[in-house]
Amino acid sequence: MKTSILNVMLLGLIMTSSIAWADNKATCDAGKGSYVTGKVTSAPKFKSGKFLKGVELSHTHLNVKVDGTGDIYDVAIDNVFATGYVKNMKKVSV
DSSP: OHHHHHHHHHHHHHHHHTOOOOOHHHHHHHTTOOOOOEEEOSOOEEEOOOEETTEEOOEEEEEEEETTTOOEEEEEEEGGGSTTOOTTOSSOOO
């Protein structure tokens, strides 16, 4: 009895240790995207946007300096999906 329990536990350990867990880079690569990391180098700035069905599609922009290459990216973040978003407000509260 003890041996069969030990065998089942060992088999479970082997099976779970062979599972490949996806990371952010692997997920991005699978979607044909480009995964970068870096440091935010500017304060967020609100940018007004066009209206669609009565909702302003505003963005918050910030700059990111990419690790390794030093390239600077202007990142636009949709405010509609941000915590604290209030329809048609000129800022997003945090």
